[in-house]
Amino acid sequence: MQILITGGTGLIGRQLCKVLLARGHELTVLSRAPDSVPAKCGAGVHAMSSLEEWRPDQTFEAVINLAGEPIVDRRWTARRKQVLWDSRVSLTEHLVRRIAEARHKPIVLLSGSAVGYYGNRGEAVLDESAAAGNDYSAQLCKAWEGAACGAEIFGARVCLLRTGLVLARHGGLLGRMLLPFKLGMGARLGDGNQWMSWVHIDDCVAMLLRLLNDAHASGPYNMTSPQPVTNAQFTAALAQAVQRPAPFKVPAIVLRASMGERASLLLEGQKVFPRKMVEAGFRFTHANLPDALNGLLGR
Secondary structure (H helix, E strand, O other): OEEEEEOOOOHHHHHHHHHHHHOOOEEEEEOOOHHHHHHHHOOOOEEEOOHHHOOOOOOOOEEEEOOOOOOOOOOOOHHHHHHHHHHHHHHHHHHHHHHHHOOOOOOEEEEEEEHHHHOOOOOOEEOOOOOOOOOHHHHHHHHHHHHHHHHHHHOOEEEEEEEOEEEOOOOHHHHHHHHHHHOOOOEEEOOOOOEEOEEEHHHHHHHHHHHHHOOOOOEEEEEOOOOOEEHHHHHHHHHHHHOOOOOEEEOHHHHHHHHHHHHHHHHOOOEEOOHHHHHOOOOOOOOOHHHHHHHHOOO
């Protein structure tokens, strides 16, 4: 299968490319640094620096849209919010326009979103039927999904990837947390009661492959483990995995003062359940957080 991937040099994209290459697919990755694509994504992966390079006579049977600037790394100024919008919503709108112009249109579009779609919902268990939230990240995800759904009128099967916190050996959430936890400086955030819906990267990629190949799959999918945890539980599990204490607590007022509006990503959460994946018979390899962490950390 000929596949176009946006965001292919990111955490999920790199692992996905590795698996797809091993299965014999032909990959093209959209990247602002095309020369880095073979090293990051695999020898033989083609690079595209702009969607304008997608010629109408060029065939992609599938498109996997994983692009998006990191949402938590910088303060949400008006300029930063525009960057986040452009890298998600505007890029997806552009992608759909290229699909519209293609002579041989993709069969399927797998398009990124996040569990932030649901907003802060406290203890409510959220499956794919739950409504969108009202905060900034929820509305960003809602618009992102809406842009992707535009491909349906051109015959593409669209799956929306409401992805949780992805755990991988290198990079991502663990990459940011490991050093302080190994130094015995791990800490709960706020009261620690906010839910964290997480997923092991191997299960995330396996779900992507399932959606890519299942002709009946469409609509939103929660890309999370079926066993979400609170921040306090996550803190305790990671501290146990690295065999160090995590005695501290970062007060909510400190996070809000230092991070502004984006502190909501750390202090609020969603208790997400991947109902559609479970009902489709998907079997999670890493459903339990302590086991997942121990495996990733080589314990």
